[in-house]
Amino acid sequence: MPEHQITEEEVRERVRALLKEAHPDKTDQFTFRGKQFDHGLAWVHFPKGYGGLGISPGMQTIVADELHRNAKTTYDDMAINPIGIGMGAPTVLTHGTEWMKTNLLRRIFTGEDIWCQLFSEPGAGSDVAGLATRAVREGDYWKVNGQKVWTTLAHVSRWGMLLARTNPDAPKHSGMSYFLLDMKSPGVDVRPLYQITGEAEFNEIFLTDVQVPADRIMGKEGEGWKVAITTLMNERTAIGGATARRGGGAIGVLVDLWKSRAPAMYSAAHETVMRDRITRLYIESELLRMTNLRARAARKAGNPGPEGSVAKLAQAELNKRIWECAMDVIGGESLVYEPGFARRRPAANDHPSRLLQAKYQFLRSRANSIEGGTSEVMRNILGERVLGLPGEPRGDKDIPWKNIPRSA
């Protein structure tokens, strides 16, 4: 806890002190961000010694602003280590061992250690708590066998957040444990998973007799679900919570495409319909942005709550409609899908033309309402946690996990 409330000006002073010691324009990413961490300016709401100052998370925007004013080189957390910074760090802080906090947080922030999340399985998507990957205790180790899927960045990751079943006789939520998996362990097989765009953004992971040291457990044995909730809440915030500038992001591309259409490409009636449709999407994009600003203002003091779920649902559904509309704007051009997407690993920002972006995003956005919680699951969360409606009758409560019917 801070001895006194740190003011905005004091935060700015601390940033300037950091810049005197290490400047992003003059040194490399790992060095600079390491120093930023040491100064408590990585995540200001984290405790001192763990990259923070123990102050309100709202002050992080002051850090970003001051860095932006004084340096040309700025780093985007979500580009450097999205899973590690967005989900790994808060999970380690809340549930990790002292060793983990001391040895992992700094390297997450610098980007030296990329992280991935090993929750979903072919048989456990929305119902991730039904997962079947088994961890069996053998002396000082857990032996892990199973398959994980939709794992972003696994092919470059140093650490994985692994959720596995340690007690199949317990009801499903109480029979899981949360492990920190060294992705370089023998028996970890990472394979690219080719998706609807032709690319492999994700991986599937085969775990065969992988040994995880017993002290790499996060939280207690059998309480993995509680730890996973921390990770998942942060995932939803990370996905829905982005705030673009006015008219920016996807809607900006759509409006640009519309404005740059060829003259007389469409009939007057066609144009009238499209114009109303695009304007409607513009309005909803603006309102999503504003709702995110409202949620951020409301969240300033505490942790992300279910209000992040409104943004996630709205964003996913809106994004799909924007790119569907973009394909309508480009018309016949949408029949042509440029080569280059197929069977490869995508890099950031490698769809430079708006035309290409529209075609790519039209396909990619289908996942928006599936990844990080399907829109159907999000509606359940809104209905039950925010509005207080009762849950569905369930076929998996209070019975041993091994007796629950599962897909083959």
Next chain:
Amino acid sequence: MEFSFTAEQEELRKTVRRFLDNESTEQTVRKLMETPSGYDPRVWQRMASELSLVGLAIPEQYGGAGLSAVETGLAMEEMGRALFCGPYLSTAVLASGALLRCASEAAKKRFLPEIASGKTIATLAVAEQPGHLDIAALKTSAKRDGSSYKIDGIKNFVLDGASAGVIFVAAREGGALSLFACDANASGLGREPLPTLDLTRKLGRISFSGASAEKISSADISAPLADTIALATAILAAEQAGGAARCLDMATEYAKTRLQFGRAIGSFQAIKHKCADMLVEVEFARSAAYNAAFAAADSSRDDLAAAADIAKSYCSEAFFHCAAENIQIHGGMGFTWEHPAHLYFKRARASSVIFGDPIEHRDKLAASLGI
């Protein structure tokens, strides 16, 4: 841009809600909607003198509370929730807004204190035809007649047009559009209450046949009048957001307690997901309405027209959809006259047309964005 309210603003919201919990019950709404004037003068007087709600956005020098559109919007959001019946939009928003933006200092000094104190019910008469409001095409004319003016023309869909004590009317003197004050008892003034779909908001048709009036503006009012209507549009959107939120509350409450097939109907995803979608709409509607009210209150912003277009387009559809889903979720009960669902449904339908429907607002917004 910050989306947060001050402690005073939150307190105002609570005060208004408490007041309306007592003074705008469903029973009261049903009683008032059957009366010609549609409001209770005693309640109006309390709103003006005890709560200073009527003169909320009127500067203190004219007897008001000297606050802004942000506070007016908060109050209207609460009125929308409670389906408040009274001449707030006409008197406190439109008429006082037009006076502040279009009228001479003398007229402000004369009318605004009377409005703020609750003594005068006033309205603004602009629209003449159904269809989109084109200020440049207004035909009502004014001719000088000694020291006053004679007005000729017909104004339609005038809010509280049959009950207001003074009517501010936009009329053309030659080419220029001016604002005139016309007493309700002026000779040559015909007022016809319209039988409204939404019984909770009264409309009138006013015919001016050489009606005697006083000119209260100097320069052409086309631009400040458009600004007044943008302000009223923003405030009406706040009322719609409040109405939508109330529909969601009613639907959710019912879904928790109504049992069919041995379970609360809210446990069925078909119902739960409707409620979740309504929640998204309610939150978006609030964002839209707050943004428009902030735009109206902040003189450094120049996007009131666009913010009002966004708000009215979205809030109209959100309110209507929430009101319609509320009926659906209530099933047969929601279709009865006894249940209040239809009152919100009708308010939603009617308010979506006032100051222009969603398509009109999107058309204007698209033009301003070059879409």
